[in-house]
Amino acid sequence: MSVSAHDASAELLDQVNQALAARTPLRIQGGGSKAFLGRPVEGVLLDTRAHRGIVSYDPTELVVTARAGTPLVELEAALDEAGQMLPCEPPHFAEGATVGGAIAAGLSGPRRPWSGSVRDFVLGSRIITGQGKHLRFGGEVMKNVAGYDLSRLMAGSFGCLGVLTEVSLKVLPKPRLCSSLRLEIDQDRALLKLAEWGQQPIPISAASHDGQALYLRLEGGEGSVRAACERIGGEALDAGYWNDLREQRLAFFADARPLWRLSLPNDTPVLALPGEQLLDWAGAQRWLKSDADAETIRGIASEVGGHAMCFSAGATASPFQPLAAPLLRYHRQLKAALDPQGIFNPGRMYSEV
Amino acid sequence: MNILYDERVDGALPKVDRAALLTELQRQLPDLEILHRREDLKPYECDGLSAYRTTPMLVVLPERIEQVETLLKLCHERGVPVVARGAGTGLSGGALPLEQGILLVMARFNKILEVDPAGRFARVQPGVRNLAISQAAAPYELYYAPDPSSQIACSIGGNVAENAGGVHCLKYGLTVHNLLKVDILTVEGERMTLGSEALDSPGFDLLALFTGSEGMLGVVTEVTVKLLPKPQVAKVLLAAFDSVEKAGRAVGDIIAAGIIPGGLEMMDNLSIRAAEDFIHAGYPVDAEAILLCELDGVEADVHDDCARVSEVLKLAGATEVRLARDEAERVRFWAGRKNAFPAVGRISPDYYCMDGTIPRRELPGVLKGISDLSERFGLRVANVFHAGDGNMHPLILFDANQPGELERAEELGGKILELCVEVGGSITGEHGVGREKINQMCSQFNADELTLFHAVKAAFDPSGLLNPGKNIPTLHRCAEFGRMHIHNGELPFPELERF
Numbered sequence: 001m002s003v004s005a006h007d008a009s010a011e012l013l014d015q016v017n018q019a020l021a022a023r024t025p026l027r028i029q030g031g032g033s034k035a036f037l038g039r040p041v042e043g044v045l046l047d048t049r050a051h052r053g054i055v056s057y058d059p060t061e062l063v064v065t066a067r068a069g070t071p072l073v074e075l076e077a078a079l080d081e082a083g084q085m086l087p088c089e090p091p092h093f094a095e096g097a098t099v100g101g102a103i104a105a106g107l108s109g110p111r112r113p114w115s116g117s118v119r120d121f122v123l124g125s126r127i128i129t130g131q132g133k134h135l136r137f138g139g140e141v142m143k144n145v146a147g148y149d150l151s152r153l154m155a156g157s158f159g160c161l162g163v164l165t166e167v168s169l170k171v172l173p174k175p176r177l178c179s180s181l182r183l184e185i186d187q188d189r190a191l192l193k194l195a196e197w198g199q200q201p202i203p204i205s206a207a208s209h210d211g212q213a214l215y216l217r218l219e220g221g222e223g224s225v226r227a228a229c230e231r232i233g234g235e236a237l238d239a240g241y242w243n244d245l246r247e248q249r250l251a252f253f254a255d256a257r258p259l260w261r262l263s264l265p266n267d268t269p270v271l272a273l274p275g276e277q278l279l280d281w282a283g284a285q286r287w288l289k290s291d292a293d294a295e296t297i298r299g300i301a302s303e304v305g306g307h308a309m310c311f312s313a314g315a316t317a318s319p320f321q322p323l324a325a326p327l328l329r330y331h332r333q334l335k336a337a338l339d340p341q342g343i344f345n346p347g348r349m350y351s352e353v
Numbered sequence: 354m355n356i357l358y359d360e361r362v363d364g365a366l367p368k369v370d371r372a373a374l375l376t377e378l379q380r381q382l383p384d385l386e387i388l389h390r391r392e393d394l395k396p397y398e399c400d401g402l403s404a405y406r407t408t409p410m411l412v413v414l415p416e417r418i419e420q421v422e423t424l425l426k427l428c429h430e431r432g433v434p435v436v437a438r439g440a441g442t443g444l445s446g447g448a449l450p451l452e453q454g455i456l457l458v459m460a461r462f463n464k465i466l467e468v469d470p471a472g473r474f475a476r477v478q479p480g481v482r483n484l485a486i487s488q489a490a491a492p493y494e495l496y497y498a499p500d501p502s503s504q505i506a507c508s509i510g511g512n513v514a515e516n517a518g519g520v521h522c523l524k525y526g527l528t529v530h531n532l533l534k535v536d537i538l539t540v541e542g543e544r545m546t547l548g549s550e551a552l553d554s555p556g557f558d559l560l561a562l563f564t565g566s567e568g569m570l571g572v573v574t575e576v577t578v579k580l581l582p583k584p585q586v587a588k589v590l591l592a593a594f595d596s597v598e599k600a601g602r603a604v605g606d607i608i609a610a611g612i613i614p615g616g617l618e619m620m621d622n623l624s625i626r627a628a629e630d631f632i633h634a635g636y637p638v639d640a641e642a643i644l645l646c647e648l649d650g651v652e653a654d655v656h657d658d659c660a661r662v663s664e665v666l667k668l669a670g671a672t673e674v675r676l677a678r679d680e681a682e683r684v685r686f687w688a689g690r691k692n693a694f695p696a697v698g699r700i701s702p703d704y705y706c707m708d709g710t711i712p713r714r715e716l717p718g719v720l721k722g723i724s725d726l727s728e729r730f731g732l733r734v735a736n737v738f739h740a741g742d743g744n745m746h747p748l749i750l751f752d753a754n755q756p757g758e759l760e761r762a763e764e765l766g767g768k769i770l771e772l773c774v775e776v777g778g779s780i781t782g783e784h785g786v787g788r789e790k791i792n793q794m795c796s797q798f799n800a801d802e803l804t805l806f807h808a809v810k811a812a813f814d815p816s817g818l819l820n821p822g823k824n825i826p827t828l829h830r831c832a833e834f835g836r837m838h839i840h841n842g843e844l845p846f847p848e849l850e851r852f
Contacts, residue, residue: 058712058714059608059609060605060606060608060609060713060714061605061608061712061713061714062523062608063712083611106553106558112552113552116526116530117552117553119558119561120526120529120530129801129805131801131804131805133801133805135799135801135802135805136802137802139777139778139779140712140777141710141711141712141742141743141744141777141778141779141782142522142523142710142741142742142743142744142782143518143522143527143710143739143742143743143744143779143782143783144710144779144781144782145515145516145565145779145781145782145783145784145785145786146779146780146781146786146790146794146797146798147786147794147797147798147802147806147824147825148562148565148566148806148809148810148824148825149516149529149561149562149564149565149566150562150805150809152529152558152561152562153557153558153559153561153562155558155561156553156557156558157557157558160557161557172613173608173611173612173613174611176611195471198471198473198582199470199471199473199493199494199495199582200494200582201582201583201584201585201650201651202582203650203651220650220651220654221650221651221653221654221657221658222653222654222657223651223652223653223654223656223657224650224651224653224654226653227651227653263551263552263553263554264551265472265549265550265551266471266472266473266474266550266552267469267471267472267473281552284551284552285552305549305550305551306549306550306551307549307551307554307555309555320555320556321555322555323555323556324545324546326539326543326544326545327545327546327556327559328556330539330545330559330812330813331556331557333812333813334557334559334809334812334813336812337808337809337811337812338805338808338809338812349556350556
């Protein structure tokens, strides 16, 4: 479909088989836009970008299948043309971000608490395994419970369990109307209001607070969006705010201190964090600029049932929050089962995996 | 080829000394209720797939998680297979017992531990019924979205094991989309938490892997589900068509208009007649197909969407479009659909419910294929279809008292599932593989894919004690199945020696 579509799966498979034969680790990369996340990987580069293009897209089926190296902008443009979108709005972070990288990183944008995460939209995948096979799991249908759900497991696994070569994603029509608001209330009050609105059928699709004001996006039919805007009040906000938030281009992110992401339960009150903070996901995701050490920040997040991940390369030796002992053991066993020779992005998430 | 556990093709099971095990269980767990007399075991010999029965070696009915912990440790040490079971409503034999194994019944864990309206979650024990969660959340105007037809009886632990669906999946997702956290016991009896109260957790997404794993990777001991605000209004449109093709195209047209209905169901003429005779829902019995389209949400939007969908349906050639006038009529429209299975049960001594999924565009061809197969096998098939998400439930009508009819129904069912796979679909959308579709897994996945599934299983349960024989067939079973079943002239798994 795309002008530059190309099936390079045979070459990718060859490279994996060579790495298996020589027992040399591979560093899997698409556009490199998310290379700063996680731990550094020593390995031969496996570049997915030659394997690109949309394989199939039928808007009335609400499913798109794309090769891993497809630029995310290309996928978004194809969906946009048909009046559809990837509701989880994964961040790009740089030009050249690929579909495979977006799935492997598993990061979702501002709509996530209401729409679901990247993994929620994964329906199927093709994976080159640690046994040197190119296999297919899941499919292009909404409901499919045959076998274990390896496709959703791939989302957020940072390439540690195999090379994702193709993914099928559920897509949705774009909302009929989208309005954004800015409301000058403090964080305590904003979180109280969000907890209240969260229990009502109000079409909120993004909610952030930067310390000054609450930013809201409302999406749905004309009637519901207009009614909610009237009820909530505030001033109109340029919708570009949400892209700037997702891509970390707001002024907040320019601060030189390391960036941390705290993932917290709904309804977590305002936390006294050691640094500047920005609320997203109605408070379930909080960005923190801080010089505090990892233990301090993780202690605060864990205390309220959440966790913290460092988004600045080199700021800590273990950017991903360490796992409880039994969980780590099962991570290692799963890694050993799917990647017995440990060639796929070894150590990217945890030194033991 | 029989689907009951066959050690010749499904692998040897550990030999368990029943008397010694019973003595040891009674010694270590004096307050655990253990059933061991033949007449007490009888009620547990099948789940919702009642055509297949196996008497379990022992049945245990724990009431405290510590008992389950001790039991699993003991079974792990002694090499005893364990089959976990919730309410036993599963339709694929996922909780079918083993003669050489313990049936672990989790149904007594039926407490709702916490409903947090501001956090929008409920924390419940695994034996809590699906509908009971929504009932507990109702005072806060919240509900738990996945609603399998068995929701008054099925338990949430089983829903997690099967990744249960329902009629609202296109808009609200499956079980996997509506979970925050699952606490499990591993095969070794160790406690482990997958997910968290936050929206994501560090590490691999083991919660996604575990959901729908059919009791093969661990035992669910607690579930934290997401709660959603109840839609303000729900309205239902009923559209009649003089051909199933037109009804199928209308579904695509609704989606193309940018509308995602809360529920979108199709029934064919045989189902319509059966349901109408039983429920008197007011269905047009002369229609070749009807569509039920539920639109839910904020009142103003639903009002607008009803007008849009009516227009789309008329343009798609509907012979009649009716909006349920009031709540009573809406409930009646749904009652016909929700009772379609028992309604078909009234016109046939037995029926066999299939669960394949297909890309929606393939519907006309697949229905034609089903109709041809139905004629070839001499058995009637009624079609009920979650049209929005491509999940078909063909109901094969047969009479088990007629020699050979069950076998014919099974073979016809298998053919229908293979047809679904051929057009890019799946053998199961929501009922699970269990034992029922164990042979058809050989059609959907190749030997390498099945081998990888076995590797995942081994990462969690190396000695294969949890629910042996379910979900993933052995390559030997596939080879045997393939020998009897040559597909398109090609022998599947040609590399394997035949037994």
